[in-house]
Structures are given as C-alpha cells and as structure tokens.
Amino acid sequence: MPLPSTDILSQATVQVSPGPSVPTIVPPSIVLTPSQVAKLSVIEKSKRLAAFAAVDEHLLGEHRVIGIGSGSTVPYVVERIVSQGPELNKARVFIPTGFQSKELIVSSHLNLGDVDQYPTLDITFDGADEVDRDLNCIKGGGACHLREKVLAEAAKTFILVADYRKNVEFLGTNFSQGVPIEVVPFAYAKVLQNLRGTLGSPNAVLRMAKMKAGPVVSDNANFIIDAPFATDVMKDPYTIMARIKMLTGVVEVGLFCHMAKAAYFGNEDGSVTVKWNNGKNEHISP
Ligand SMILES: O=C(CO)[C@H](O)[C@H](O)COP(=O)(O)O
Known part of the structure; x- marks a missing residue:
C-alpha cells in the first residue's frame, strides 16, 4: 500500500526517456489519492486526521520557518503542507529533526x-509516543528526540500530532518500553548502572538494532x-527528566515537559481530540 513514508524514494519509478541516457527518478506524490486514502487502516486514517487538523489550525500564511518532526504521523503533516500549494511553500523553509524528515522535505520539493541557520522557528509539528493530561510527552521511539x-x-509554537492510542492520563500507560535516553557511546554502561541503581529503573536496557548486530546508533552517532x-x-515526568539529564554521559532525555x-489526536470514529496547554479539551466532530 503506497503510504507517504520515509521509503518514498524506494517506491519511486524510474522513467527512461528516449533522449538522454540518464534515467530520471520520479518519487510518488506525498499527496494521497482518494483510493490510497480508502485503503488506509483506521490507525493511519486517525494519524492523518490529526495531522490535517493541526496544520489547518496552526500553520499560518506568515509562517516562514517550519520544523518537521519524525515518525509515521509526520508524513501526513507534510502531505497537508504540500497541498497548500507551491505559491505558499516557496517562501517557506523547512527544518528536519533527522534523516527521515530530511528525506521527506527533499522528496516533497520543499x-x-x-x-x-534558523535558530528561531515559527512552528514545529511532531509526533509523540505518548502524551499525558498536562501535555508532557514521551518521544524518542524513533531515536530522534535530541534534534x-x-x-x-x-x-x-510546538504542536503534537498522534493517533488515539497515544492520548493517556499518565505517561507509561501504553508505551511501556521506557523513557528513551540518548547517551554518548563510551558512557552507556555507566549511565545504565546509574539508571538501574540510584534512579530506580532496574529494567533499563541498551536499545539494540533489528537488522544489524549491535546497538541502535542515533543520527548524532550516539x-x-x-x-x-x-x-x-x-506521574511527575519533569522531576525524573531532570534527574536523568544530570547524569554525565546523557545527551538528551525523551521526556518533553x-x-x-496543543496535541491533536485522531480518533477511530473520524473525530479529533485537541488537548491545549491551558487545560482546555476540544472535540472536533467528523
Ligand atoms: O519521537 C519520535 C521519534 O523519535 C516520534 O515522533 C514518535 O516515535 C512517534 O512516532 P509515530 O508518529 O510513528 O507514532
């Protein structure tokens, strides 16, 4: 099923015209056709709903510098931005949070x-692994949380987009693999020892790669x-975030407090739940 994902270039078709001998790579459009949308799963549809609502409500015509986060929900943010047309987008610059979003920006011709170059951004859109009632979140499921x-x-302005499974009262409810922590390689054993001992996380582990022997290595080589x-x-993510961050060797903690x-959650019924940082909750009907 063609999705607007990071492997956008691997789905590309190669067109060889009769003239030049060099083949041209034509990536598929990030903007889905109605038949592609119809084939999306309920979860994918809910991610797309959240992303569209967030872009529609927060991305303004005057915004020039836009942060693009990581994960499987963010391609739908880019889809909505691309749908706004080249006229608006040619005046904008997009800042990626890692390899995946860089590919997304480049292949979408943004x-x-x-x-x-741009230390102040107008707005950043990003996914989350889980978001609590106070809009604290766990990030780093994709190992990109430093950037x-x-x-x-x-x-x-920082806006979160996610599907309904990420909308929780307290962090760690569904996302049980733990708080992602980026560490410099030579300090990992010491930090693991600190976490398992003093900090009270006996099951802390080094994240191992799936298709490579050895650990996951972040975009920053950590x-x-x-x-x-x-x-x-x-229930008090700020306190544990600060304690972890004080450990020497820790580069960044995947707790965003x-x-x-605002956080946008697409729901199974086609509605969108919006949680705001002033405590207000909103429900956008399908
Ligand atoms: O923090 C992240 C990567 O480091 C992602 O934003 C997070 O994992 C959510 O991803 P998805 O939208 O695929 O659920």
Whole structure:
C-alpha cells in the first residue's frame, strides 16, 4: 500500500526517456489519492486526521520557518503542507529533526534548512509516543528526540500530532518500553548502572538494532537507552527528566515537559481530540 513514508524514494519509478541516457527518478506524490486514502487502516486514517487538523489550525500564511518532526504521523503533516500549494511553500523553509524528515522535505520539493541557520522557528509539528493530561510527552521511539527537542524548544509554537492510542492520563500507560535516553557511546554502561541503581529503573536496557548486530546508533552517532519507570515516577515526568539529564554521559532525555501548545489526536470514529496547554479539551466532530 503506497503510504507517504520515509521509503518514498524506494517506491519511486524510474522513467527512461528516449533522449538522454540518464534515467530520471520520479518519487510518488506525498499527496494521497482518494483510493490510497480508502485503503488506509483506521490507525493511519486517525494519524492523518490529526495531522490535517493541526496544520489547518496552526500553520499560518506568515509562517516562514517550519520544523518537521519524525515518525509515521509526520508524513501526513507534510502531505497537508504540500497541498497548500507551491505559491505558499516557496517562501517557506523547512527544518528536519533527522534523516527521515530530511528525506521527506527533499522528496516533497520543499526548501530545506537547518537549525543553525534558523535558530528561531515559527512552528514545529511532531509526533509523540505518548502524551499525558498536562501535555508532557514521551518521544524518542524513533531515536530522534535530541534534534526533536532542539526544534521544539527553538519554535515559538510546538504542536503534537498522534493517533488515539497515544492520548493517556499518565505517561507509561501504553508505551511501556521506557523513557528513551540518548547517551554518548563510551558512557552507556555507566549511565545504565546509574539508571538501574540510584534512579530506580532496574529494567533499563541498551536499545539494540533489528537488522544489524549491535546497538541502535542515533543520527548524532550516539546510543539509546530505554528506561521504564514505575507509574508514580511517571506521574511527575519533569522531576525524573531532570534527574536523568544530570547524569554525565546523557545527551538528551525523551521526556518533553511543558513544551507543547496543543496535541491533536485522531480518533477511530473520524473525530479529533485537541488537548491545549491551558487545560482546555476540544472535540472536533467528523
Ligand atoms: O519521537 C519520535 C521519534 O523519535 C516520534 O515522533 C514518535 O516515535 C512517534 O512516532 P509515530 O508518529 O510513528 O507514532
């Protein structure tokens, strides 16, 4: 099923015209056709709904510098942005949170920039592994949370998009693999020891790669530790985030506290739930 995903170039068709001998790579459009939409699963549809609602409500004509996060929901953010047309988008620059979103921006023919050129962003859209009632979230399921946090912090407005499974009262409810922690490689054993001991996460583990022997290596050439904590600890994510961050060797913690302005969750019934940082909850009917 053709989805707007990171493997967009691998789905590309090669067109060989009779003239030049060099084949042209034509990536499939990020904008889905009605028949592609009809084939999406309920979860994919709900991600797309959340992304569309978030872009429609928050991406303004005057926005020029836009952060694009990582994960499987973000391609739908880009789909909606591309649908706004080249006229609006040619004046904009898009900042990626990692390899995946860089590919997404480039293959969608959007202008690519980096945060060292644009340290202030108008807005950043990103996915989340889980979002609690106060809009704190777990991020880093895709090992991108260092760059994601930089782009969230650099943005005047940070907006989360996710499907209904991520909408929880307390962090760690469904996402039980633990808090993703990026560490410099040579310090991983020491940080693991700290986490399993003093910090109270006996099941903390080094994240291992699936199709490679050895650990996952982040876009910044670091390792990732996943550290699960008890529910009581996760009820106060800021405190545990600060304690982990103080460990020498830790580069960034996948707990984003008090950063998002709003979180959009697509629901199974086609509605969208919006949680705002002022405590307000909104329901957008299908
Ligand atoms: O934090 C992330 C990557 O580091 C992602 O935003 C998070 O994992 C959510 O991804 P998805 O939209 O695929 O559920």
